[in-house]
Amino acid sequence: MARLRHYVDMPSPGLRRFAVLTALCTLLLVVAGALVTSNDASLAISDWPLNWGKLVPPMEGGIRYAFAHRVAAAVVAALVVILAAWQQAREPRAWIRRLGWAAVSTVLAQAALGGAVVRFVDPKSLSIAHACLAQICFGLTVAIVVGHFPSLPTAPASRSSGLAPTLAAVALFLQTILGAAVRHGAMTAVPHIAGAAVATGLAMWAGLQVLMHHMENAPLRRAATVLLALTFSQVFLGLAAYASLAATADDPQPMPVMIWATVAHVAAGSLAFGAAIALAMRVYRHVPAQHEAASSG
Amino acid sequence: MKKIWIAVGVMSALTFAGCGGGEKTETKQAETAAPAGGAATPDLTNGATVTGKVIFDGAKPVMKTIDMSANPTCMNAHKAAPQKSEEVVINDNGTVKYAFVWVKAGLPDQTWQIPTSTVELNQSGCMYQPHVIGIMAGQNIDIKNSDPTNHNIHPMPAVNQEWNESQPPGSADKMQSFPRQEVMVPVKCQIHNWMRAYIGVVSHPFYAVTGDDGTFSLKGLPPGTYTIQVWQEKYGTQEQQITVGAKDSKTLDFTIKG
Numbered sequence: 001m002a003r004l005r006h007y008v009d010m011p012s013p014g015l016r017r018f019a020v021l022t023a024l025c026t027l028l029l030v031v032a033g034a035l036v037t038s039n040d041a042s043l044a045i046s047d048w049p050l051n052w053g054k055l056v057p058p059m060e061g062g063i064r065y066a067f068a069h070r071v072a073a074a075v076v077a078a079l080v081v082i083l084a085a086w087q088q089a090r091e092p093r094a095w096i097r098r099l100g101w102a103a104v105s106t107v108l109a110q111a112a113l114g115g116a117v118v119r120f121v122d123p124k125s126l127s128i129a130h131a132c133l134a135q136i137c138f139g140l141t142v143a144i145v146v147g148h149f150p151s152l153p154t155a156p157a158s159r160s161s162g163l164a165p166t167l168a169a170v171a172l173f174l175q176t177i178l179g180a181a182v183r184h185g186a187m188t189a190v191p192h193i194a195g196a197a198v199a200t201g202l203a204m205w206a207g208l209q210v211l212m213h214h215m216e217n218a219p220l221r222r223a224a225t226v227l228l229a230l231t232f233s234q235v236f237l238g239l240a241a242y243a244s245l246a247a248t249a250d251d252p253q254p255m256p257v258m259i260w261a262t263v264a265h266v267a268a269g270s271l272a273f274g275a276a277i278a279l280a281m282r283v284y285r286h287v288p289a290q291h292e293a294a295s296s297g
Numbered sequence: 298m299k300k301i302w303i304a305v306g307v308m309s310a311l312t313f314a315g316c317g318g319g320e321k322t323e324t325k326q327a328e329t330a331a332p333a334g335g336a337a338t339p340d341l342t343n344g345a346t347v348t349g350k351v352i353f354d355g356a357k358p359v360m361k362t363i364d365m366s367a368n369p370t371c372m373n374a375h376k377a378a379p380q381k382s383e384e385v386v387i388n389d390n391g392t393v394k395y396a397f398v399w400v401k402a403g404l405p406d407q408t409w410q411i412p413t414s415t416v417e418l419n420q421s422g423c424m425y426q427p428h429v430i431g432i433m434a435g436q437n438i439d440i441k442n443s444d445p446t447n448h449n450i451h452p453m454p455a456v457n458q459e460w461n462e463s464q465p466p467g468s469a470d471k472m473q474s475f476p477r478q479e480v481m482v483p484v485k486c487q488i489h490n491w492m493r494a495y496i497g498v499v500s501h502p503f504y505a506v507t508g509d510d511g512t513f514s515l516k517g518l519p520p521g522t523y524t525i526q527v528w529q530e531k532y533g534t535q536e537q538q539i540t541v542g543a544k545d546s547k548t549l550d551f552t553i554k555g
Contacts, residue, residue, distance in 0.1 A: 044487040046449050046463045058447055058465075061368050061488035121451075121459045252363050252382035253491035 015086055016148035022079040023141035027270055029076045030134050032069040034266035037183050038259040041065040042127070048118040073114065077107045080137075083144065096147045103140040106133055124186045131180035135173060135273055142274035146281045162283040164206035168227070169276035171199040176269055183262070189242060196238055203231035203272065206279060223279040230272040237265040336408040339502050339517025345541035347515045347549050351396040351507050351527055355555025357387045358531075363491045370446040371423035371489060382491075383428040385531050385555075392511020393553055395429040396529045397497040399480060399504035400515065401536065403523035409501045415439040415472065418484075418494060420448045420464070425484065425494035429530070431504040432496060434478050440464065440471040447488055452496065454482040461487075481528055495530060520545075527551045 036042050041062025051057035057067055084100035091097050113130040120126060178192040207228035214220040244258040360381040365371040386394040411433050419426045421443040432438060442448050442464040450471070451461040457475040464471060475482065478500040486492035497504055505513035515525070522540040532553045539549050 040485070040490040041487050043451050043461045044449060046451075046461045052447070052463055052465075060370075060447060062490060063447070063488055066487075121461045250361065250384075252361055252384065252493075 012090055012148075015083075015090060016145070018079075018083055018086065019141070019145045019148050022076070022083045023138070023145045023274075025072070025076050025079055026134075026138045026141045027267065027274075029069070029072045030138055030270050031263060031267050032065075032072045033131065033134060034263040035259070036062075036065045036069045037131075038254055038262045039065050040254055043118065043122055045070075046118065048115040070114075073107075073111065076137075077111060080104055080107045080141070083141075087144075093147070096144060099140055099144050099147065103137060103144065106137040106140060109133055110137060124181075124184050127184045128177065128180045128186060131183070132173075132177050135176040135270060138270050139169075139173070139273060139277050142277050143281060146278045146285075162280055164202065164209050165227070165276050165280035165283060168199070168202040168206040169273060169280055171195070171202045172231075172269065172273040172276050175199045176273060179266070179269060193238075193242075196235060200231055200235055203227055203276065206276065207231070210279060210283065220279070220282055223275065223282050227272065227275040227279050230268055230275050234265065234268045234272050237261065237268050241265040336410040338410045340519065341517045343543050344517035344519060345543065345545040345547065347518060347523075347525065347539060347541065347547050348512065349398075349549040349551065350510070350512045351393040351398070351529070352511070352550060352552045353387050353391055353393050353555055354552050358385050358555055360385060365423060365489075365491070368423065368446070368489060370444065374422035374444070380422065380424060383424070383493075385529070386428075388509055388511050390511065392507065393529060394507055394509060394511060395427070395495075396507040396511070396513075396527050396551070396553075397429055397431055397481060397495070397504065398507065398513040398515070398525065398527045398551075399431070399497060399499050400501065400518070401480075401524045401526040403521050404501055404503070405519055405521070409433070411435040412502070417441060418496075419443055420450075420486070420492070423448075423486075423489045423492060425486075425492055427506070428493070429481075429495045429497070429506050431506050432475070432498055433502060434476055434498050434500045435474055437472045437474050438496070440473060442466060442468060448486050448492070449488055450484060451487055452482050452484045454479050454498075457482065457498070480526075497528070525549060527553075529553055 039062055041064075044062030044066040045051045045057055047053060051067055051070065052063070057063050059067070080100075080103045084097075084104045087097050087100040091100075110130065110133050113126055113133060117123070117126045117130055175192065175195045178187070178195050181187045182189050182192045207224040210220050210224035214224075241258070241261040241264075244255075244261040248255040248258045360383070362379045362381055365375065365380065383395065388394050415437040416430050416432045417439045418430055419441040421441075423444060423446065430438070440450055445466045447463065447465050449461060449463045450473075451459075452473075452475075453459055454475065456477050456479040460473070462471060462473075475496070475498045477498070479498045481495040481497050484494040484496060497506070503515045503518060505515060507513050518541055520542045522538060524536050524538055526534050526536045528534045532555075535551055535553070537549055537551065539547060541547055
């Protein structure tokens, strides 16, 4: 118990930094995937796991995006495996070790799904599942990062305040599913827009509730503020992405304004999802500490 | 931390349940596949002929210039004049090029002989040439790459099997066909994201693609009443009915409003 308390209060800085690096790279991988889709380059490489029959394909047009995505995926897969192994060796908390191996399994499943999308020629269901699993992988790396930051038992947090950010995280994840379905042409934007209203409402509820109850708690206040800021940014980026898509509908190819608005929308969506996970974990992690403190006192 | 695991489990379940079932069921009816042999051919002696043109009514739309700057090979192919989009091509005589005209309904329930000839779809100047082709179900498309650059050919049919193949410069032609009727099958190259072509796949030989004069001709039709459809990439479809007798020669014009 003393060892556990030591790690909770003093997590390994190296491991924590590596977890942050892994989460950032996973976010970049999501961005790389969004660039592939937005540039309509998802099947520029028609084989897998090789690239035009080689390790390095000819670099032109959409091949650059598709290949960069594959390289980024390989890097993230390596980082996630190293992180899981490192945690297995050094991390005493079983739940963080399990999160690490869960991230490894999602990365491997992602690789298989990505290969299946190429081999089975872009079936919408697989493409959407690939996009959704990417968000889960990112969410897991965010959870690991949060786990490696010391919990700061300060003002008591009630269990009820953890419900709102959890629901917000679920709603934001559902939004990523709907967003992926829209991007891959499986549905119109209407459900995604309706979902945005629900997700924004839940994120506001979560953020404001934490701010109202824990204004004096700096980590919680920061996490709630970040969630609110990202959610509002996401709404405007969504409008920008939709408007740019409509404005360039007659263009013969994807235009940069549409590409960047859409990619920013996807990235902000991932960040908002990650922020909701971080806030939920921050809130929940205070409760056991409070209980422990009460029982030991 | 138990709640975190519950949340992870819920999200995983949502991914595989919600995402996995997202593909819309294709409701378009796949018609009968073309037969291999012993089938009918158009009766050019006693059959009827329907000719006509596809007229454009309105201000001639200005097509946007394709930006090939990211690919010097493609840009060099259009040094003289930047390539415009071929979404709508209006001929000098006010007719529409690349309109697909076909007999949608009314033909007797019989099978038609598949031509042994191929229809060429060339990748030249990082454009598909021609932009629109028509083939019979089962007929081969001869896909060429005349460019000194790589292409991939990715048709996105709703009824037929989707496929995606790469074609490096100088490689052999690819022969492909679609077994089922489908109007139209979009084709794209995902290396050069402006490249688009459309293939009309029909289970009989009564179809045409309008060219530089905007006319079409459907020859050897058996006597009967037919629904003739015209398809245009931007303006969609129009239909008209026509009744023909043996050796009739009738005119049927379509007007697309811009």
